[in-house]
Amino acid sequence: MTHAHCNGSDQSQNIRRRLMVRGMVQGVGFRPFVYNLAQRLGLGGFVLNDSDGVTLEIEGPASALDAFEQTLRTSPPPLARIDAIGAEPVASRGETHFRIETSRAATVRNTLISPDVATCDDCLRELFDPADRRFGYPFINCTNCGPRFTIVLDVPYDRAQTTMRVFPMCPACRSEYDDPLDRRFHAQPNACAVCGPSLAFHWWSTEFRPRLPVHASPLDQAAAALAQGAILAIKGLGGYHLACDALDSAAVARLRVRKQREAKPFALMAPDLEAIQRLCSVNPDEEALLESRRRPIVLLDALPNVPVAPSVAPGYATLGIMLPYTPLHHLLLRAYAKEAPGRPAVLVMTSGNLSDEPIAYRDDDAVARLASIADGMLTHNRDIHMRCDDSVARIVAGGVQLLRRSRGYAPEPVTLTLHFPRPLLAVGGHLKNTFCLAKEHDAFLSHHIGDLENLETLTSFREGVRHFARLFDCEPEVVAYDLHPEYLATKEALASDIPLKIGVQHHHAHIASVLAEHGIEDPVIGVAADGTGYGIDGSIWGCEVLIADLREFTRFAHLAYIPLPGGDAAVRQVWRIGATYLQRAFGDAFLDLDIPFVQRIRRQQWTLIARMIERGINAPLTSSLGRLFDAVAAIAGIRDHALYEGQAAIELETVAAQDDRPYPFALLDGAPLRIDALPTIRAIVEDLRAGAPVALVSGRFHSTVAEALAQACERARATGAPAVVALSGGVFQNRRLTELLVARLERTGFRVLLNRRVPPNDGGLCLGQAAVAAAQMQK
Incomplete structure (x- = not known):
C-alpha cells in the first residue's frame, strides 16, 4: 500500500489506534523499528518511551493498522521482549506523517531494562573494517548490542540517565543517533573515537618489567605484557577481570597466590569457537550457548592433554570458557594472538577481586584492591554504575543449566503465571546470594551478589536492592527470607521496616523455584539435595x-x-x-x-x-x-x-x-x-x-x-x-x-x-522464596 494511496483519497476511512507496549522495549531499537514499519505501511502518528514501556499511536486504514500490530507481535527487533500490547481506539487527527517523540516520565514505572548484550555481527564487521570510521574502536555498539544494565542510572532509559551522559556526541554520532533509519538511532551508549570513552594502560609492578613497545597504544601494551607473563586488571562491562596467559603455568600459579584462591577453577576467554575446540569437546547445544548474545562462561569437557596450565582448574575434567562479548575483548585477543603466534590465544579471565570479596567495578576501588594482585591495568573512562559478574552455564540432561545467573541475563525478569498480590522482596540465601524483587507477574532476579560473608558483599546487596527498587518502581510491602537465624540476608530482612515478613524453609524454596519456573501449581514430589539448609526441626x-506445592510441603x-x-x-x-x-x-x-x-x-x-x-x-x-x-x-x-x-x-x-x-x-x-x-x-x-x-x-x-x-x-x-x-x-x-x-x-x-531459568544452587533460592510468599498471601 503506497503512502499516497493511504493518505489521499481514502483518508475519510482512516482510523487511529493507541498501542501501549510493555516488556523489554527500551534501548533495544524498538522505536526505530516502529518508525520504519509505520513508514513502510504509510501510517501517521508517533512513538515514545515512557515509564511503562513504549506508547504509540498509528493512523491509517484498518487493514494497515492490523498488519502493523501483527508484525509488532510476531517479528519484533532481536533484543526486544514484548510481554503485553494494550490497544484502544482514539479520535482520528488526520495525521499522515510518523514521528518519534521525546521520552515521558510517568508516576508509575513498568519499564524493563535490557541485560548487557554481546557485540553484534554488524558492529564486529565495522570494528575490523579499515575503511570504517569506527575501525578498532573498543566501545563500538548499536541498538542491537552493548552495555545496558551496567550503565543505567534510572528510567526512562535515555542517555542522560546513563553513565554515557558525560560524553557529548560529535556531529557524526549525533546524526546517526537522530536518524530513525540508522541502527544507532537512540543507541544510548553510541560513541566513536572522536567523542566517546577511551582506553588507558597503567603499569604498577616494580619487580616485573616486560619489554613494552614504546609509544604503543594501551591495547598493544596490554597484549605485549600478557604475552610476557604479566597479570593484568582489565575493565570489562560489569567490573574488572584479572587476566593472564592461560598456557603460562608460572603466571597462573602467581595469580592463584596473589588472589588467595587456592583451588577454585579460573574462567578462560578464547577468541573463537575454533580455539575452544582445540581445548574442549563441544556439542551443538554447547556451541549455541557459547555463541548466544548472553555469552556466559560455559563448562565444557576438557580434551586429554589440553595445553592450558594444570592449575587453571585443578582436580576438574572440565574448563569454564567464554567467547569475547565486548569490542575491547575482541581487539585484545586479536592483538594478543599476534604477540603469541602459533598457539591458542587463550587468557585466564577471572573476577577482579580477592577470594570472597565482590568484583571491583569502580576505578579507584580497583586500584586499591587489585594493585597487590595485578602487575598493570587496562582501563577506560566509561563508568560502570552496577557491578555484574559473568554468568556460568552448562548443558545438563538435554538443556541449559545455569550455575550463576548474572551478566547477559540480569535484570531481565523471570515472568511467571503466578501473580504477586503485593510488591515483594525475597532476600535469598547466604551463599551465592541473589535477591529478587517481584510485582504483578514479574520476578526481577538480581545479578550475582556472592557469599554474604563480609561487609563489602552486604553493602553490594543493599545497593542492589535500592537500585532495583528504583528501576522497577517496586517498593516492597512483603519480605520473604530463609529460616536460618544466622544468615545475614535473613537478619537484613528481619531488621527491615517492611511490614509483612514471611519465612520460607530452605528446601521448600528450592522446589518452589522449579515449580514457579514451569508454571506448576499442583503438588509434586520434590527432591531437594544440597550441603546445608535449616530444617523445621532445627537440624541441618x-x-x-x-x-510440595507452592504454599506448603510435607517431608x-x-x-x-x-x-x-x-x-x-x-x-x-x-x-x-x-x-x-x-x-x-x-x-x-x-x-x-x-x-x-x-x-x-x-x-x-x-x-x-x-x-x-x-x-x-x-x-x-x-x-x-x-x-x-x-x-x-x-x-x-x-x-x-x-x-x-x-x-x-x-x-x-x-x-x-x-x-x-x-x-x-x-x-x-x-x-x-x-x-x-x-x-x-x-x-x-x-x-x-x-x-x-x-x-x-x-x-x-x-x-x-x-x-x-x-x-x-x-x-x-x-x-x-x-x-x-x-x-x-x-x-x-x-x-x-x-x-x-x-x-x-x-x-x-x-x-x-x-531448574532451567535460575540456578539449582542457592542462586535460585530467592525465586522460590518469592513464589512461596505469593502463594501464601493468595491463600
Missing part, C-alpha cells in the same frame, strides 16, 4: 524428598541423620564426616580397618571428636547429601581437607567411571521414610579392601544415590503422590548424578522438572 537438612523422606562434628568445620575437614560415617557403620572397631584413610586418622584427634559426638556438643544432626558425598570422597582417599565447600564432592564426580551397579542401601519405614546409607559405606569399604579402583567406587556410589532417590520417589507415588518430580539444590550441579537420576525416573514413568 540436605537430602529431602518432599510432597516424605530424608537421608538418615548423622552428627556433623564441629559443625561448619566439618565442611572443610571432610575426614571428620568420613570417620563419623565409618564409626556409625562399624562401631569403634572401624579404627582397625586396613584402608589408607583410616591409617591416616590421628587417634588423639578422633578421640576428642568422638567425645563431642557422644556428648552432643557442637555436633548438630544432618541429613545432607552434600556431606555424604564429602564422606565418600574422604573414605575413598580423594581428599581429607577441602579448600572450599563441595571440592571433595566435585573431585569424586570427576574421577567416576561408568558403573551402574548400585551398592546396597536401606529404606527405613516411618514418617518420614529414612534412606540409610550405612550399608553403602560398608560395601564401599569392602571394595576398597579388595583393591577396587577409586573410579569404580565413585561410579557405583553415584548409581547408588540415583537408585535410592528414585526408589524413595516410587514409594511416594505409591502413597498417592503425583508422578511428577522436581529436582533442585546444589547437589544437582553434579551432572553425572542428575543425568542418572533423570534417566532412572523417566524410565519408570515420572515426568522430571529441572
Whole structure:
C-alpha cells in the first residue's frame, strides 16, 4: 500500500489506534523499528518511551493498522521482549506523517531494562573494517548490542540517565543517533573515537618489567605484557577481570597466590569457537550457548592433554570458557594472538577481586584492591554504575543449566503465571546470594551478589536492592527470607521496616523455584539435595524428598541423620564426616580397618571428636547429601581437607567411571521414610579392601544415590503422590548424578522438572522464596 494511496483519497476511512507496549522495549531499537514499519505501511502518528514501556499511536486504514500490530507481535527487533500490547481506539487527527517523540516520565514505572548484550555481527564487521570510521574502536555498539544494565542510572532509559551522559556526541554520532533509519538511532551508549570513552594502560609492578613497545597504544601494551607473563586488571562491562596467559603455568600459579584462591577453577576467554575446540569437546547445544548474545562462561569437557596450565582448574575434567562479548575483548585477543603466534590465544579471565570479596567495578576501588594482585591495568573512562559478574552455564540432561545467573541475563525478569498480590522482596540465601524483587507477574532476579560473608558483599546487596527498587518502581510491602537465624540476608530482612515478613524453609524454596519456573501449581514430589539448609526441626537438612506445592510441603523422606562434628568445620575437614560415617557403620572397631584413610586418622584427634559426638556438643544432626558425598570422597582417599565447600564432592564426580551397579542401601519405614546409607559405606569399604579402583567406587556410589532417590520417589507415588518430580539444590550441579537420576525416573514413568531459568544452587533460592510468599498471601 503506497503512502499516497493511504493518505489521499481514502483518508475519510482512516482510523487511529493507541498501542501501549510493555516488556523489554527500551534501548533495544524498538522505536526505530516502529518508525520504519509505520513508514513502510504509510501510517501517521508517533512513538515514545515512557515509564511503562513504549506508547504509540498509528493512523491509517484498518487493514494497515492490523498488519502493523501483527508484525509488532510476531517479528519484533532481536533484543526486544514484548510481554503485553494494550490497544484502544482514539479520535482520528488526520495525521499522515510518523514521528518519534521525546521520552515521558510517568508516576508509575513498568519499564524493563535490557541485560548487557554481546557485540553484534554488524558492529564486529565495522570494528575490523579499515575503511570504517569506527575501525578498532573498543566501545563500538548499536541498538542491537552493548552495555545496558551496567550503565543505567534510572528510567526512562535515555542517555542522560546513563553513565554515557558525560560524553557529548560529535556531529557524526549525533546524526546517526537522530536518524530513525540508522541502527544507532537512540543507541544510548553510541560513541566513536572522536567523542566517546577511551582506553588507558597503567603499569604498577616494580619487580616485573616486560619489554613494552614504546609509544604503543594501551591495547598493544596490554597484549605485549600478557604475552610476557604479566597479570593484568582489565575493565570489562560489569567490573574488572584479572587476566593472564592461560598456557603460562608460572603466571597462573602467581595469580592463584596473589588472589588467595587456592583451588577454585579460573574462567578462560578464547577468541573463537575454533580455539575452544582445540581445548574442549563441544556439542551443538554447547556451541549455541557459547555463541548466544548472553555469552556466559560455559563448562565444557576438557580434551586429554589440553595445553592450558594444570592449575587453571585443578582436580576438574572440565574448563569454564567464554567467547569475547565486548569490542575491547575482541581487539585484545586479536592483538594478543599476534604477540603469541602459533598457539591458542587463550587468557585466564577471572573476577577482579580477592577470594570472597565482590568484583571491583569502580576505578579507584580497583586500584586499591587489585594493585597487590595485578602487575598493570587496562582501563577506560566509561563508568560502570552496577557491578555484574559473568554468568556460568552448562548443558545438563538435554538443556541449559545455569550455575550463576548474572551478566547477559540480569535484570531481565523471570515472568511467571503466578501473580504477586503485593510488591515483594525475597532476600535469598547466604551463599551465592541473589535477591529478587517481584510485582504483578514479574520476578526481577538480581545479578550475582556472592557469599554474604563480609561487609563489602552486604553493602553490594543493599545497593542492589535500592537500585532495583528504583528501576522497577517496586517498593516492597512483603519480605520473604530463609529460616536460618544466622544468615545475614535473613537478619537484613528481619531488621527491615517492611511490614509483612514471611519465612520460607530452605528446601521448600528450592522446589518452589522449579515449580514457579514451569508454571506448576499442583503438588509434586520434590527432591531437594544440597550441603546445608535449616530444617523445621532445627537440624541441618540436605537430602529431602518432599510432597510440595507452592504454599506448603510435607517431608516424605530424608537421608538418615548423622552428627556433623564441629559443625561448619566439618565442611572443610571432610575426614571428620568420613570417620563419623565409618564409626556409625562399624562401631569403634572401624579404627582397625586396613584402608589408607583410616591409617591416616590421628587417634588423639578422633578421640576428642568422638567425645563431642557422644556428648552432643557442637555436633548438630544432618541429613545432607552434600556431606555424604564429602564422606565418600574422604573414605575413598580423594581428599581429607577441602579448600572450599563441595571440592571433595566435585573431585569424586570427576574421577567416576561408568558403573551402574548400585551398592546396597536401606529404606527405613516411618514418617518420614529414612534412606540409610550405612550399608553403602560398608560395601564401599569392602571394595576398597579388595583393591577396587577409586573410579569404580565413585561410579557405583553415584548409581547408588540415583537408585535410592528414585526408589524413595516410587514409594511416594505409591502413597498417592503425583508422578511428577522436581529436582533442585546444589547437589544437582553434579551432572553425572542428575543425568542418572533423570534417566532412572523417566524410565519408570515420572515426568522430571529441572531448574532451567535460575540456578539449582542457592542462586535460585530467592525465586522460590518469592513464589512461596505469593502463594501464601493468595491463600
